[in-house]
Amino acid sequence: MRRIVDAISPSHAAPPFDDADDGDGAAMVAHRNAPEADPACLYGLIGDVAHAGSEGTETNACAIAANFMAYLSCAVGRGVYLPIGNTWHHARLFCLHVGRSGRGRKGDAVSLVLRIDQALRAMDAVFAPQIHRGGLSSREGLVALMHDGYRQGRQDVPAIEDKRLWVVESEFANVLHQGRRDGNTLSAALRDCWDGVDLKPATKSNRLYASQPHVCLSGAISPSELTGLMSTRELTNGFANRFLMIWAERTRMLPFPKETPQAVVEHLARRTLEVLAFVRANRHDQRDHLRMELSPQAQWRYAQLYRGELNDDFGDGAVGALLERRAPMLLRLAMLMALTDLQTRIDAQHIDAATAWIRHATASVRFVFVSAAEEAKLALVLELSNRVLAFLRERGQATRSQISAECFRGKVTKARIDASLEHLLVSTPPKITVQWGVRADGAPGAPLRVYRLATA
Template identity: 35%
Template sequence: MSVETLPSTADGRPQALPNPMYDPAPGIVRPDRPGPVPDPEVFCGWAGETVAALDPTTEADPVGVLANLLSASSTIIGSGPFLWIGNDRHPALIWALTIGGTSVGRKGAATNTARRLLKAAVPDFIASNTRSGLSSGEGLIDMVRDGNGDKDPGVTDKRLWVIESEYGITMARGRREGSSLSGILRQAWNGEDLGVMNRDALHATAPHIAVIGHISPRELRAKMQDAEMAGGTYNRFLPVFVHRTLLDPGGRGAPDELIDNLASAWKTVLTDARRVGEVQLTPEAAQFWDDEVYFALCGNESDDGPLAEFTARAAPYAKRAAMVYALLDHTDRIGEDHLRAAWALVRYARASAAHVLGAMANGTGDPDLDKLAAAVKAAGDGGLTGDEVYRLFKRRNAAYRSDLTARLCELPGFAAVQVPGDGRHKTVYLFAPPG
């Protein structure tokens, strides 16, 4: 794959043309935001550069814009690109549930920011392949149905991006007795053929469907039931907490010049990505997966409850998201930077679920941070030494352990103190319950 008509970065990625009004911000993660804070690594590559360029033009949360771009582009790219996870063939599909307050979440603004850009890049797709109003499994199949001879030619383009601005209504519809919606959604996430056993015998072969949903934290908590989560519908979504991060009384939006420049690059990237087949990890990314991601994901396998159910598909999502990051960077090889970005996004999704579901008392949303906090509490009055932290996370590098202990000390009740040692002071990590 190559880019011949666009300016490129040193590593070959497409680069937006400079805009005199809105230069990409060097850092778009605001640490004073409420709720969890995404690691800046999520804003990787071309996707991240696009979010940075658009950030000054919208009140939407940058991570919300990112989630919409990843979800929409995964649909536009189509069913060609895939990767193997064990013996499962995974398509490039990202489903996201943006969760934010009714007046401050700016969930719709995030979707509209992404949609405006993609409408300029691929207008036919946005006009013909974007839908809303999920009501039944049969209705979803009908949108991508196979033909039935001369009676019904069916749908040729099986790509579909579903935008549900009131996902709470969709959840209620899925709970109706006899509804096939939840089961069909699970099949669609897997990229399986869709069908229902009824008189009309609806079928859809090789569909490629992604869903982006909007919901408020209160509504999510009110409508969610354990039985639904155990069924596996909602762990198909990456939960993404969003909050307004900019006050823009004028509401100017992005200038046309910026949209046109970005859209030109996106059109080329998406067109070329549709030609890709199997996507694989580079040796460096594979090593990072083995050393860092896999063991962290497996660390909480014994957990149960709402948070664990909601984030049960973190492992495949880490690789799916990494695949989309790579495709948007004009390559069919997942680099370490793509996998780091996807891993950061999955961690943020887990933290979002913990924050929204009120599970912070049982976990921070970060498996390693939870493990360290539990070890410090178990150490009692003597605390946990730096050597013991090293033994707990010896697979991690020093920078990672340093960041982990720093974040621990930001949690209520935790502190690092210097105590006399053999010839020099040593650091001990302590916990004292607040209050």
């Protein structure tokens, strides 16, 4: 089957001002704006932290917010859960900050969060999670940070009771490098952590075990490293799509950035402590004790998104693979937004704030992994597909020639029409169906193709 978009290549691989041909002789300028986050992302406490860290500095507020969300989702722990079907979701996030070296201000984006953590520990250290900044190299090394206890010689090493672990990977390329080594199971372990699955020993000789881990991760990487090191394995095994990938670079140039006043840091730490006290994050032995729920308005909003953009089909390339987990990620984000309001009910405004993050992540992934020319092709396919859907809703059914002549007035090429029809046929679930029939007049030629809207 012919692919909708013939090739997916990193957006930074081609010169930014080259012209690309769309297949019909029309040239498209291969440049576009970098994605910018909607202000709706900066909700409540998360937004206040972001604004405080970006004021008077070059640091992108969205990057600060993403790191704070990863930290807060870790500190909250496994006590809070949201049941969806038979799955219990915890507010556990992996965030990946993508930006060019020297322009992403990736180190600065985590600095304020670390200062808030220090202030929080000074107030009540029991609420603060464990932080690991030394880099991850193996599954065994990760398990050792939150193990269930083991025997070393004649000595029993006691278990680490608090399973909350915030991993800060300032050089996320290291994790991708480790995943390429034969026999290294770090990426599989991180997948299990995102899912909340027990980390069992990888070999018979290693008896380290970690039950009910609550690991959250903040990573940073340049776009060239990300596209160069991300292998097909990471795309197909579900490792990459567990990360909320956001593009964020400096928004201004300031030779002398200002420091966030300590009084502001302590105020933000007190508000963070209120959230952690609300969820009883200090009770490490109590898991799944605080149930969250969606309000009727939030349920309706999420259902509309789930039937729509959360399951938009981006083809079978890198973008489709990287955006596969948008729905559960949105729920985790919405949980976090509600908790910052000190409530266990997720309302419509929490869904909206989480949706803004998902949209920014979607735009970021497409910006990094799809060239400008391919982005334009995909946009055209989606536009033509919507026109076909509207046409079929009005007519009920139509042949291939009727779609060409009546829907597009004969002004759209066969290749573009075929691409739009294929997109609708391979959507999940399919939006249209095609049936082959014999020509009514018995005339020779290929059988008629009749297209109809798919039944719900």
